[in-house]
Amino acid sequence: MNANHFDLLLKGPLLDDAQHINGYREIGIRGGRVAAVAERLPDAVADRVVAAPEGGFFSPGFIDIHAHVYAGVTSWGAVADPPCLTGGVTTVVDAGSPGWTMLQGFRWLIHERTRVRALCFLHISGVGLVNAWVNECEDLSHLHPLTVGEHAAENSDLVVGIKVRQGRQQVGDHGTEPLRRALEAAEISGTPVMCHIAQGIPLARVLEQMRAGDIITHCFQGRGGIGENVIDETGSLHPAAVEARARGVVMDVGHGGGSFRWEQAERALELGYVPDVVSTDLHAYNLHGPLYDMALTLTKFLHLGLPLDRVIALATSGPARAIRRPELGTLKPGSPADVTLFHVASEATVLWDTHGGRRATDRRIRVDAVWRDGIAVDLAALLHESEADITRRCRLRGPDGLTHSWRAALKARGIDPDAV
């Protein structure tokens, strides 16, 4: 075999933080893996050559470490491929939709079937995240660390860690006992914990238990009360958030449908508190707004003033480190050839947070092409699930009789969700 013969040769600017690359490269791909990366591959012969168009950048495929894609089993679950892949994501990690009772189903129905590489955090509650009415940690008999830890350890190709939600609503009167049990399961499986923060539990009580490498998700949620947010009432960083960061606790955005407030993110970044990971918390109820996808979520961090290469690192090397998969989030020779090609379009765009706050920008990250294991994905052929289809499948009626719709909720407040 000719060492310079590739299935696919990509040429153009490459942003690959794990290799400290920000410049023109030629990337040779063979057998689904990266075979060579160099400024020039002079004698390269390839079955197919793709050059980045003017303004285009190659990067490792984005990794989204917080999403919900267990469609058809949990009401939160989005059908993974269309929103993930068109948003540039080649690895999606479901953040705790499966409890141990439905983990094998996640393998059969999702992991083995999606084009996007689908991994998961295993929920500490055997119930998992069934639907928004089930508070999965209210009954502690569902939280069995040994069972969860053993399932995680035996499925380490699929399970990257243990998930727990530490909001008052999910845990009832149990304080941080669910987190303690999640940490026990994580010790058994040798994995990190991802802990969702929300209102009703003091942030310091959660953070003091987190170990280096454990992950806080929803770091800019801004819906907590006094002592429950990363940025406190006076606009300062919560001391516990500074201390935890210094110990190596990972800060993840987990934007979601209710967990991203502009004022939190803006003030944190002003104070130099840049998250380690940008994830979407994409689910069935936010992919038609305000979240949409990873590309738009990353655009928000470009708008917040981070340079492009730093933004892309927060969706590649940062998440790969957080889930301890060093072969992902980089195009190092030997790694899977998961690649995203994108450009920054000059395009007037409204960027919504999850509390009705908006910012205007004229720069937007647009994804042009995606490869998984060296195979191009036909993005235009992906069938996106409509809001009406999702409503039929995932209908939840509130006490007001309304179904969950971000668009309808904004309109009810007299705000036009489509105004630019």
Ligand SMILES: [Zn+2]
């Ligand atoms: Zn979530």
